[in-house]
Amino acid sequence: MSAAEGPLVVGVDTSTQSTKALVVDASTGQVVASGQAAHTVSSGEGRESDPRQWWDALCEALHQCGDAAREAAAVSIGGQQHGLVTLDAQGEPVRPAMLWNDVRSAPQARRLVDELGGPKAWAERTGSVPGASFTVTKWAWLAEHEPEAVRATKAVRLPHDYLTERLTGEGTTDRGDASGTGWWASGTESYDDEILRHVGLDPALLPRVVRPGEVAGTVRDGHDLPFSKGTLVAPGTGDNAAAALGLGLRPGTPVLSLGTSGTVYAVTKRRPADPTGTVAGFADAHGDWLPLACTLNCTLAVDRVAALLGLDREAVEPGTAVTLLPFLDGERTPNLPHASGLLHGLRHDTTAGQILQAAYDGAVHSLLGALDLVLDEDADRSTPLLLIGGGARGTAWQQTVRRLSGRPVQVPQAKELVALGAAAQAAGLLTGEDPASVARRWNTTAGPVLDAVPRDDETLDRIAGVLSDAAPLLEGAPRTR
Numbered sequence: 001m002s003a004a005e006g007p008l009v010v011g012v013d014t015s016t017q018s019t020k021a022l023v024v025d026a027s028t029g030q031v032v033a034s035g036q037a038a039h040t041v042s043s044g045e046g047r048e049s050d051p052r053q054w055w056d057a058l059c060e061a062l063h064q065c066g067d068a069a070r071e072a073a074a075v076s077i078g079g080q081q082h083g084l085v086t087l088d089a090q091g092e093p094v095r096p097a098m099l100w101n102d103v104r105s106a107p108q109a110r111r112l113v114d115e116l117g118g119p120k121a122w123a124e125r126t127g128s129v130p131g132a133s134f135t136v137t138k139w140a141w142l143a144e145h146e147p148e149a150v151r152a153t154k155a156v157r158l159p160h161d162y163l164t165e166r167l168t169g170e171g172t173t174d175r176g177d178a179s180g181t182g183w184w185a186s187g188t189e190s191y192d193d194e195i196l197r198h199v200g201l202d203p204a205l206l207p208r209v210v211r212p213g214e215v216a217g218t219v220r221d222g223h224d225l226p227f228s229k230g231t232l233v234a235p236g237t238g239d240n241a242a243a244a245l246g247l248g249l250r251p252g253t254p255v256l257s258l259g260t261s262g263t264v265y266a267v268t269k270r271r272p273a274d275p276t277g278t279v280a281g282f283a284d285a286h287g288d289w290l291p292l293a294c295t296l297n298c299t300l301a302v303d304r305v306a307a308l309l310g311l312d313r314e315a316v317e318p319g320t321a322v323t324l325l326p327f328l329d330g331e332r333t334p335n336l337p338h339a340s341g342l343l344h345g346l347r348h349d350t351t352a353g354q355i356l357q358a359a360y361d362g363a364v365h366s367l368l369g370a371l372d373l374v375l376d377e378d379a380d381r382s383t384p385l386l387l388i389g390g391g392a393r394g395t396a397w398q399q400t401v402r403r404l405s406g407r408p409v410q411v412p413q414a415k416e417l418v419a420l421g422a423a424a425q426a427a428g429l430l431t432g433e434d435p436a437s438v439a440r441r442w443n444t445t446a447g448p449v450l451d452a453v454p455r456d457d458e459t460l461d462r463i464a465g466v467l468s469d470a471a472p473l474l475e476g477a478p479r480t481r
């Protein structure tokens with residue numbers, strides 16, 4: 001037996017690049033064991049992963065946790081949002097999952113917005129104006145390009161639903177992840193029959209939406225996971241909603257997450273409905289809302305620029321007048337699905353380190369532009385911005401966010417906030433507590449606060465100017481690939 005004070009719970013983050021599992025003491029929040037295993041994502045036109053890889057990675061991550069995972073009384077899965085998982089009658093993937101950062105469905109997104117009343121109507125109905133990330137647009141793409149795959153599909157799931165169902169044998173999801181599909185009406189908190197009819201998706205193929213605090217099921221027999229039969233399974237949720245739980249987030253505190261995606265969000269009591277589409281009006285996993293803006297190009301894009309320059313990711317140099325828009329995967333915020341990366345302002349004396357700094361600046365500019373939009377109008381602007389995700393470990397990221405936000409920045413020491421949020425949800429099932437209160441009890445936000453510095457408006461204005469001047473280049477497809 002472990003020396004833990006309370007029962008043990010497992011929290012999982014199945015994100016774009018890897019699956020991470022934490023075994024956590026439900027009393028204290030202490031992480032007693034952890035594991036991680038990578039996935040692959042396709043390159044080229046689309047971004048796809050075989051869902052069976054996520055399961056294998058989950059098994060590997062849990063085995064790395066050793067005996068501690070066997071003692072867990074409850075488990076919960078947080079995962080990358082939006083991905084379209086199509087399963088046949090045996091529960092096997094019909095094809096690889098189309099991921100959140102696959103922009104092939106941009107034309108379908110535009111068409112769906114036009115066909116069902118325009119951006120304002122979509123925002124009021126579902127909370128969001130769907131772009132290419134949203135699951136509904138991927139289903140529409142599949143219907144157009146691979147009708148045989150659509151015909152073979154007997155169940156449609158999101159990434160976290162897929163893993164939860166393999167644990168319990170029951171098709172379930174939660175309001176947080178359902179709100180990123182584009183077929184869940186945020187006003188009525190139910191699947192939207194008209195949207196589903198419009199895209200030819202039978203609601204019977206969708207998972208049941210489990211309420212916050214409800215048990216999704218129990219771990220079934222017949223797999224080699226280190227769980228006992230009957231271990232409780234919580235609803236799980238999308239990764240951003242899970243991190244919000246993991247931070248015990250309250251309205252008024254903004255979060256900036258630096259991972260494969262960059263996201264900026266806050267919890268609010270008001271249901272979001274941004275007709276410009278910049279802010280997605282997600283539900284949180286608790287019963288409130290999670291207005292959020294997301295970029296497709298964050299840590300991977302900046303690391304790619306560093307690799308191209310032959311530099312370590314921390315080898316930035318100040319004093320740049322160079323602008324780099326790091327839209328290597330197209331972009332979602334701003335909505336430029338066909339854009340590619342753009343470099344402007346090179347001179348003879350520009351250094352490689354300055355170009356790298358410009359990549360950080362470009363990535364952070366897009367996120368900070370949405371910061372005020374996700375916060376309520378009366379939010380206190382001096383509240384520290386919580387910086388999380390793999391990039392939050394990097395000094396160059398920390399200093400760039402600090403300089404371009406002009407706000408104090410707090411970097412929680414807890415590393416895996418999505419998995420911790422899932423663990424808090426699992427702990428809530430055992431204790432009856434609200435998962436965000438569990439996380440506050442665990443003191444998950446503890447970490448250094450970097451004081452505010454004057455905001456670098458000159459850089460922000462320069463980037464905004466290049467974005468605006470380069471609009472025709474960024475809106476079109478690259479001339480050659």
Ligand SMILES: Nc1ncnc2c1ncn2[C@@H]1O[C@H](COP(=O)(O)OP(=O)(O)O)[C@@H](O)[C@H]1O
Pocket residue numbers: 015016017018258259260261299300303313389390391392393394395397
């Ligand atoms: N010490 C570090 N400094 C800067 N960036 C880091 C560091 N460690 C990891 N990263 C970045 O974190 C990213 C992974 O972050 P993570 O939040 O786990 O991503 P995701 O959830 O999208 O899979 C990697 O792409 C890497 O660039």
Ligand SMILES: O=C(CO)[C@@H](O)[C@H](O)COP(=O)(O)O
Pocket residue numbers: 015016017079080081082100133180238239240259260261262263280294
């Ligand atoms: O699409 C979104 C949010 O709308 C992304 O935040 C995904 O949920 C993927 O997250 P990471 O794997 O980068 O953490």
